[in-house]
Amino acid sequence: xxxxxxxxxxxxxxxxxxxxxxxxxxxxxxxxxxxxxxxxxxxxxxxxxxxxxxxxxxxxxxxxxxxxxxxxxxxxxxxxxxxxxxxxxxxxxxxxxxxxxxxxxxxxxxxxxxxxxxxxxxxxxxxxxxxxxxxxxxxxxxxxxxxxxxxxxxxxxxxxxxxxxxxxxxxxxxxxxxxxxxxxxxxxxxxxxxxxxxxxxxxxxxxxxxxxxxxxxxxxxxxxxxxxxxxxxxxxxxxxxxxxxxxxxxxxxxxxxxxxxxxxxxxxxxxxxxxxxxxxxxxxxxxxxxxxxxxxxxxxxxxxxxxxxxxxxxxxxxxxxxxxxxxxxxxxxxxxxxxxxxxxxxxxxxxxxxxxxxxxxxxxxxxxx
Numbered sequence: 001x002x003x004x005x006x007x008x009x010x011x012x013x014x015x016x017x018x019x020x021x022x023x024x025x026x027x028x029x030x031x032x033x034x035x036x037x038x039x040x041x042x043x044x045x046x047x048x049x050x051x052x053x054x055x056x057x058x059x060x061x062x063x064x065x066x067x068x069x070x071x072x073x074x075x076x077x078x079x080x081x082x083x084x085x086x087x088x089x090x091x092x093x094x095x096x097x098x099x100x101x102x103x104x105x106x107x108x109x110x111x112x113x114x115x116x117x118x119x120x121x122x123x124x125x126x127x128x129x130x131x132x133x134x135x136x137x138x139x140x141x142x143x144x145x146x147x148x149x150x151x152x153x154x155x156x157x158x159x160x161x162x163x164x165x166x167x168x169x170x171x172x173x174x175x176x177x178x179x180x181x182x183x184x185x186x187x188x189x190x191x192x193x194x195x196x197x198x199x200x201x202x203x204x205x206x207x208x209x210x211x212x213x214x215x216x217x218x219x220x221x222x223x224x225x226x227x228x229x230x231x232x233x234x235x236x237x238x239x240x241x242x243x244x245x246x247x248x249x250x251x252x253x254x255x256x257x258x259x260x261x262x263x264x265x266x267x268x269x270x271x272x273x274x275x276x277x278x279x280x281x282x283x284x285x286x287x288x289x290x291x292x293x294x295x296x297x298x299x300x301x302x303x304x305x306x307x308x309x310x311x312x313x314x315x316x317x318x319x320x321x322x323x324x325x326x327x328x329x330x331x332x333x334x335x336x337x338x339x340x341x342x343x344x345x346x347x348x349x350x351x352x353x354x355x356x357x358x359x360x361x362x363x364x365x366x367x368x369x
Contacts, residue, residue, distance in 0.1 A: 012160075039158055069147070079139065084099075095126060097151065102119060117340040175320045179319045195218035202215045202315045228303070237319050244289070254282065257281070258305075
């Protein structure tokens with residue numbers, strides 16, 4: 001699989017992605033496209049409309065045209081690649097697909113999406129059945145929605161839209177934000193073990209509903225300990241550390257500690273560059289632990305160590321982005337907006353909600369992340 005699949009899936013329901021429109025879903029619901037888990041299949045399982053598929057499937061076309069589904073990304077960002085997964089669709093997959101993207105303000109409905117300025121990011125391309133078909137994307141702009149078109153009809157199990165989150169800075173105008181949050185651009189860069197659960201789930205939105213929605217390591221049989229590294233959404237000062245062991249009862253870590261590094265002025269490969277944020281503290285099972293921090297140095301990355309192993313549901317690091325870094329975030333967001341969305345922002349500013357340019361003066365009301 002292509003390297004871009006290591007990046008977060010911006011369309012995933014884990015981040016709040018949703019299929020907001022589709023012209024047909026006769027055999028299987030469009031919502032399945034953004035489910036977080038891998039597709040499943042049970043042969044000879046029939047419903048009122050035929051074999052049950054874990055995916056999106058349209059009826060057989062008897063006239064010219066194609067079918068489409070529109071996904072609102074859970075986190076807007078720069079798309080590095082798309083995976084059109086046709087797992088278990090063998091005689092009923094579409095022979096060709098294409099993908100378009102757009103950037104829009106607010107929360108547009110079906111009519112507004114139909115009239116949007118759609119930009120091709122994957123041209124019409126052949127796909128194979130029962131295959132995770134990967135397509136790299138070269139467009140450097142920030143998008144909020146994607147549209148999958150299948151030519152002419154058929155079934156797709158999952159649509160993965162991998163990329164880098166570019167947060168809307170209007171959502172944290174004073175810089176106060178969860179610096180580790182995936183939805184604002186935090187990213188797991190490495191970890192010691194991911195046997196039972198992905199470390200990306202540590203920084204996912206919301207509370208874990210079950211143990212399987214957290215990060216859990218295998219049982220260690222040596223004297224070491226497990227750890228995970230997170231690149232923060234932006235350089236900033238962590239004010240609070242939340243270590244949530246909810247649902248982990250017989251397998252929570254006994255203790256944990258947190259260190260930081262400022263990669264702008266130090267080499268993360270140098271152990272001496274790392275400084276203590278939270279000393280080693282005891283953890284309880286099935287508990288949301290909160291540890292306020294005194295004034296600490298700014299960090300770009302953190303390392304969470306758990307002793308000796310076990311599972312955590314969530315890691316939260318509320319803090320504040322420095323003013324100069326916040327200005328950098330704002331400029332980057334503005335520079336990556338597609339032309340249509342930039343015009344929308346400018347119209348809002350011209351209507352009196354911002355007397356200055358949208359990225360330097362007071363920002364307009366917040367749109368989607």
